[in-house]
Amino acid sequence: MQDATDRQSDAMTCLVCGHVADPVESAHCGTVRGNTERFKGEVFRIWRCPGCRALHAMDPVDMADIYSDYPLNRDRTLDIFARGTYRNLLGRLTAHGVSSADSILDFGCGNAVFLRFLGEQGFNNITGYDPFVREYAARPEPPEGGYDCVIANDVIEHVDSPKAMMRECLELTRPGGLLYVGTADAQGVDDMADLTPHIMRLHQPFHRVILTQQSLIDVGLELGLELVQTRRRSYMDTFMPFSNYRFLDEFNRAHGHNLDAALAPDAAGIVARRPQLLFWALFGYFLPSAMEPSVLWRRPA
Ligand SMILES: [Zn+2]
Numbered sequence: 694m695q696d697a698t699d700r701q702s703d704a705m706t707c708l709v710c711g712h713v714a715d716p717v718e719s720a721h722c723g724t725v726r727g728n729t730e731r732f733k734g735e736v737f738r739i740w741r742c743p744g745c746r747a748l749h750a751m752d753p754v755d756m757a758d759i760y761s762d763y764p765l766n767r768d769r770t771l772d773i774f775a776r777g778t779y780r781n782l783l784g785r786l787t788a789h790g791v792s793s794a795d796s797i798l799d800f801g802c803g804n805a806v807f808l809r810f811l812g813e814q815g816f817n818n819i820t821g822y823d824p825f826v827r828e829y830a831a832r833p834e835p836p837e838g839g840y841d842c843v844i845a846n847d848v849i850e851h852v853d854s855p856k857a858m859m860r861e862c863l864e865l866t867r868p869g870g871l872l873y874v875g876t877a878d879a880q881g882v883d884d885m886a887d888l889t890p891h892i893m894r895l896h897q898p899f900h901r902v903i904l905t906q907q908s909l910i911d912v913g914l915e916l917g918l919e920l921v922q923t924r925r926r927s928y929m930d931t932f933m934p935f936s937n938y939r940f941l942d943e944f945n946r947a948h949g950h951n952l953d954a955a956l957a958p959d960a961a962g963i964v965a966r967r968p969q970l971l972f973w974a975l976f977g978y979f980l981p982s983a984m985e986p987s988v989l990w991r992r993p994a
Pocket residue numbers: 707708709710711712742743744745746747
């Protein structure tokens with residue numbers, strides 16, 4: 694075992710801008726615990742790239758192992774919260790021409806809650822891919838030319854290489870088709886000595902690299918994609934009661950920032966015991982605790 698001093702001196706290379714820190718400076722490092730039942734007692738190291746401000750998980754993981762019992766892939770349901778937020782997400786796509794006739798790939802679909810929502814909305818040319826969910830682990834076989842629209846929502850922060858994931862999504866998108874990527878936000882995480890307020894967006898050890906909105910835009914531009922639209926606010930931020938990021942953050946906090954507890958069938962009962970959660974349910978939109986940038990690109994025809 695290395696002691697804490699040695700561990701702080703690990704070298705890191707930014708997977709977004711290529712900045713090399715050897716050794717990393719302690720001012721650019723912090724620690725935070727996990728926010729699931731399995732990892733709530735473990736502390737993980739985070740490094741912030743001084744070049745592009747992307748946040749990197751420093752401790753390696755075995756992806757197959759950590760996703761073998763991932764609560765979001767197991768317990769997420771198409772409830773009122775999900776419907777409200779997915780309506781918002783779908784609106785971001787239909788506003789730019791995506792229709793129910795289009796072939797759509799949900800890249801990193803988890804337990805396919807968004808796919809079920811799309812099905813309810815009359816979309817029937819839809820495919821899911823998620824290497825860590827058995828039903829969706831098969832490599833997607835795109836229609837000739839590629840999918841009309843590829844959606845990778847809350848996925849790029851989970852992969853080993855954001856740029857490799859972007860290239861993979863691009864190859865699956867037809868020329869002239871759309872690629873949507875939404876993710877956690879590295880901006881607003883300023884004090885590396887106190888990462889606890891950001892425990893939900895840091896989501897250790899599952900979030901590997903968290904980009905800024907600008908670096909996300911730049912990664913797409915580097916690949917030759919045309920920027921269609923970018924947003925700061927989370928797709929989860931709606932005016933509908935209970936459907937906003939701040940409420941979700943406060944709800945998880947009320948459950949001790951343990952996702953398994955927050956996803957349990959009786960989890961909503963805590964709102965009756967903690968009436969202040971109703972305030973966030975109604976007004977959380979106006980007091981967001983974090984942003985979640987998204988970018989919509991078009992693959993040039
Ligand atoms: Zn960087």
